[in-house]
Amino acid sequence: MTALAVCLALCAAITAATWILSVVTKEYSWVDRIWSIAPVAYVWVFAVSSGFDARLVLMAALVTAWGARLTFNFARKGGYRPGGEDYRWSILRGRMPRLGFAAFNLFFISIYQNALILLITLPASTVADAGGSPLGVWDAVLALVFLAFLVGETVADEQQWRFHAWKASERAAGRTPTPGFLQSGLFAVSRHPNFFFEQAQWWVFYGFAIAATGVWLHWSIAGAVLLTLLFIGSTVFTESISRGRHPGYDAYRARVSAIVPWFPRPARAEASVAVDR
Template sequence: MTPLAVCLVLCAVITAATWILSVVTREYSWVDRIWSIAPVAYVWVFAVASGYDARLVLMAVLVSAWGARLTFNFARKGGYRPGGEDYRWAVLRERMPRPAFAAFNLFFISIYQNALILLFCLPALTVFDSARPALGPWDLVVSIVFLAFLVGETVADEQQWRFHEWKAAERAAGRTPSPGFLQTGLFRVSRHPNFFFEQAQWWVFYAFAVVATGVWLHWSIAGAVLLTLLFMGSTVFTEWISRSRYPDYDAYRARTSAIVPWFPRRGAEVTATTDRTAASG
């Protein structure tokens, strides 16, 4: 079997397993639980099938580092424990009729997301099918940028973890945490810095296909594009929930970049507060 065929079979098995488990357990985060694991397997399939081509091994090692970090962060938040479902699925279930959510679970959560996971790994296929030139300076540059984004996401997740630990301690002490959402550190320059760094790593991963072929545009860029679109939708939904929970979230949105880290906008908070007051009046 070709490495692509192996990955397709593996993807089909994972898709079926995550859907069946979601139906049996009525928890809908099974794809989340394999999100950081499946890409490692897919890229290593190509690396092994290539006879351990240096570039593909490098790509597999970088994805393994990405996967180890994400798996650790997901595990410490309780994602692998029973009941460790993403809170957004519960919110969505309340807003959708049961048959509609069942279809959403099958076609979007299970099938589409598993297909997307494989798709954003397929720059490895472009490299596998290339002439496989020797590693060069641009491979080093791409690797350094990938690792820089990996460090950025690690910092963002650590800041978020410590904030939620503080919130839990405040509630345990009988106090109401204030502020209710993180606004400092990397979250001062981006409302979702972890989203930014996650997407950026897979765009950089695609850059290996460019380096290996000398061609800027390949069909395997589709994975990074669709991942970005997924995060755009996730951001809108996540922020809708945050705005419903925290009255001051609109002021934070007004002054802080949504995804790409950037300088906070001065004076925007006052405008947002005024607009919200006028709308409620």
């Protein structure tokens, strides 16, 4: 079997397993639980199949670092524990009819998202098909940029982790946390910096296909494009929840870029915007 065939078979098995587990357990975060693990396996399949081509090994090492960070962050938030379902799924279930959500679970959560997880790794297929070529300056640049984005996402997640720990301590002390959502650090220049860095890493990953071939456009760009579209939809849905929970969120939205970090706009004089400590 070719490396791509192995990955397709593995993806089909994971898709079936995550859907069956979601039906049996009535928890719908099984794809979330393998999101940081499956890409590592897929890219290493290509690296091993190539006879450990230097570029593919570099790509696999970077994805392994990405997966380790994401797995750690997901685990410390309780994502792997029973009941560790993403809170947004329960909200979405309440907004959809039962059969509608069942279809959504099968076709979007299980099939589409698992296909997307495979797609974002397939620049490795383009690199493998290009044949072995020596690493160059652009590979070094891409690796450094990937690692910079990895650090950025780590910082964003740590800031979010500490903020939610502070909120929990405030509630435990009988106080109402104010503000109710994070607005400082990286969240002062992007409402979702972790979303930005996550997408950016996979666009850089696609860059290795360009470095290997010298051609800018390949079919394997589809993964990065579809991932960006997924995050746009996720941002809209997540913010619809935040706007209902936090009265000051619209003022925050008016000031701060949605995803791409950028200079915040001045607050309106009549708006009173709380600043996170």
